[in-house]
Amino acid sequence: MDLRDSAEEARFRARLRTWLAENVPDESEPAVLAERWPYMRAFQERLYRAGWVALSYPTDVGGQGLGPMEEAILSEELGRANAPTLLPLGHLGRPLHRYGSEEQRRRYLRPLLAVEEIWCQGFSEPEAGSDLASLRTRAVREGEEWVIDGHKIWTSYGAFADYCLLLARTDPDAVRHRGISAFIVPLDTAGVTVRPIVLANGEEEFAEIFLDGVRIPAENMLGEPSDGWRIAMDVVNYERGAVETGYLPKFARYLSELGEVLTASGLGADRAARLRLGRVAAHLEVLRMHCLRTLSARVSGAPPGPESSVDKLLMTAVEQELMDLSIELVTDVGSPGRAEWFDRYLYGRAGSIYGGSAQVQRNILAERMLGLPRQQG
Missing domain, CATH: 1.10.540.10 (Acyl-CoA dehydrogenase/oxidase, N-terminal domain)
Known part of the structure; x- marks a missing residue:
């Protein structure tokens, strides 16, 4: 390339x-x-x-x-x-475009892309975060409606959303991954309760969504019955790519800011500090080059696949290394920007969990790219 x-x-x-x-x-x-x-x-x-x-x-x-x-x-x-x-919306439009009916694409895609209507992603549950296939939210067909009961958590910007792309189990007797379907759920529907979650830094970026006998039209299913797992994998593959999410330029800016902090603090001549900053710079360049490899595949027409887990692991490592270094360098309580750096540090700790934990990413790479057997028992 x-x-x-x-x-x-x-x-x-x-x-x-x-x-x-x-x-x-x-x-x-x-x-x-x-x-x-x-x-x-x-x-x-x-x-x-x-x-x-x-x-x-x-x-x-x-x-x-x-x-x-x-x-x-x-x-x-x-x-x-x-x-x-x-706003993190672009990746949610992908399954609507790929799996949606003509009517669904015409009704929902343009308002989503124009941020006229806000969407959120109802995947994780209290007992099904990293192990998404164990989700317990159920949808039962009753005539021309689906009735949904369950509980979603860690839903990004759920308190601000109009619609939720929600996963629910529609075939309880099927193998774990195969009995899941995807639904378009308006969050103003009777039986839906959205409750913000207050994070360690005081933010309310996430929310819980409770569904108690929520009735939606049958045509609100996205794709076919039991397409949910395939749709979810498409969503997270787009979500995990560092090129599309903009982490590369953000990390580069953080690195530049830390270089300025290093100089202003009088540690510019400290060899150990400079080596650590250089190591982060090298790791950021590794992330950038791998993202360009992913981008090259995309330009050639290949959809995102399991290799996006490499992007996610590298992205998490760079972010947490950057934030660990920032906490060491910005130590003075009176330092300008100290509170902002601490907020970034707290948010960075979640990088190895959201979008699929680091352990899940390694399992994906082991099984789908290296062909290693799944451990039994």
Whole structure:
């Protein structure tokens, strides 16, 4: 893969940089999520109206008809411009586009991509986090409706969402992975209760969703019965890729900030500190190169697969190494930005759990890429 922009990609990048220079808000993101959410949403709406969001989706569903390379350029340039964080919605549109009926694609995709309607992902449960196949939420067919009972947890931005892409067991007698189906659940439906979860840093980014006799139309099933596991794997493969989620430019910015902290603290001449910073820089470059390998496969037409677990493991390692170093360097209580670094550190601890734990990622790589046998017993 040629890592240089083509002439067309260079023009795209230049236009995007110009737009960002004129449109990224001067004020920083609000510290409180209740205020930060409308700030993030307003910026993403502006991006969509200008044609910079949903780049690789077809034009007939509200996209731009471009490709993964443009998506990667957008991610890089947003990071360089220190733009507001984008809402995690793009990967939820993928299963709607791939598995949805014509009516579902026409009804839901454009409002999702335009952030007119907010979606969340109802996968994890109290007893089914890393082991998603053990989920207990049930959906039972009654005439022209499905009746859903269960409990979801760690649902990102669930308190702000209008719809949930929800997994439920529809065939209790099937093998664990095969009896799961996916549903489109409006969160204002009778029987749905959404309860925010307060995190260690005081944020309420996650929520619990309780479903008590929730009735939805039969046509709200996404795909066919028992397609749920396949749909879930498609979602998480898109979710785990560091190129699309924008972690690369964010980590590069953090690394630069830590270099400035190192110099300002008088530790710039400390060989051990410089070596640690250099080690993080080297690991970030390994992550970048692997993400480019993944991107090369995407440009060639290959959908995300189990190799995205490598991206996820490398991404987690780099983030936690960065945050561990920041806690050591930003030690003075009065240091500027200390509270912000501590919030980043706390959030980084979850990196080895969300999106599938590190242990799950290693199992995926062992079984699906290396062909190792599943341990019995």
